[in-house]
Amino acid sequence: MKVAIVHEWFTTWAGSENVVEQILACFPDADLFALVDFLPESDRSRIAGKHVNTTFLQNLPFARTRYRSYLPLMPFAVERFDMAGYDLVISSSHAVAKGVRVAPKQLHITYVHSPMRYAWDLQDQYLRESGLDRGIKGFLAKQMLRWLRNWDRRTAQRVDHFVANSRYIAARVRNAYGREAETIYPPVDVETFCLGGQRGDYYVAASRLVPYKKVDIIVEAFALMPEKRLVVIGDGPSLPKVRAKAGGNVTFLGHLGRDELVRHLQTARALVFAAEEDFGILPVEAQACGTPVIAFGRGGVTESVRGLDAENPTGLFFNEQSATSVRTAVADFEANAHRFSSAACRTNAELFSTPRFRELFKAYVLKAVHEAQARG
DSSP states (O other): OOEEEEEEEESSOOHHHHHHHHHHHHSTTOEEEEEEEOOOGGGGGGGTTOOEEOOGGGGSTTHHHHGGGGGGGHHHHHTTOOOTTOSEEEEEESSSGGGOOOOTTSEEEEEESOSOTTTTTTHHHHHHHTTOSSHHHHHHHHHHHHHHHHHHHHHGGGOSEEEESSHHHHHHHHHHHSOOEEEOOOOBOTTTSOOOSOOOSEEEEESOOOGGGOHHHHHHHHHTOTTSEEEEEOOOTTHHHHHHTOOTTEEEEESOOHHHHHHHHHHOSOEEEOOOBSSOHHHHHHHHTTOOEEEESSBTHHHHSOOTTSSSOOEEEESSSSHHHHHHHHHHHHHTGGGOOHHHHHHHHGGGBHHHHHHHHHHHHHHHHHHHHHTO
């Protein structure tokens, strides 16, 4: 087979790029396509140094830093890719990649990180952060997003098979596109995030400090529990707001390298996680280090953490994104501390390992190929 892998953009290395890396490991001879490619040289080995076929967006002014501003042009750009000659097209999509045009005799499988958030559940946030939530510009932007949402729904019919990164996203695929999706969880580097170290007396929260991560409510909760310690790892635009809610029992470490992050996860009493994520890599990384998770009970984390109702729990959930709920959850965690074990956390995390992702994804793709060949 001749295989093409289509990704939205290569600019930094994050969770969706990890998925592309492992898809490429399954199909090492595949050609890569993306709207833009500004990946640093330090990360290019992760795509095997391959050339990335890009679009006209690559050469537009300020594309390196403001490529997201060209969102209205992205559907036109992705549809200009020439997929002729490829037997199998695999798209890695959280915006427009699944909209690539394919011929009837080509097989198109898309791995969905999320339906396009700009056009669906994050529309208001996108408009507000772009300064387009009022006036004539706001009106035109809303019309554009309405068109984009219709395009997104329409182009879903170009896909032969959907794979979602969680059952949570599979449900959103069903609601947005009326299509069913297989769930294959994304790869987690459980080899790097490993057991080790003596447990400390602190809890840890780690993420980029942006509003939807809700680190502020975690900090506020610990301000109500001065006898307990919290370590916050990460930085971002919400840092001043988060720091203003902190008491003397909260330590801010800023952005840390991977080795230091691993060390803190290995020795924390628990990870406190308040975001609603599509999947959530960090809770799995914490469990790989043998560390239980106290998490907001919505989103993909409910699939990667075993709650108190499980035989061997690896964490517990709270029901509201509020400081009061976090405080109650910490108390519940301490009351049930005897039920959590590092071994159970590690065993659960290994279900999301990189080799397991490659095994499941390649088997799914080859099954779809064989079924398509059987149909002629």
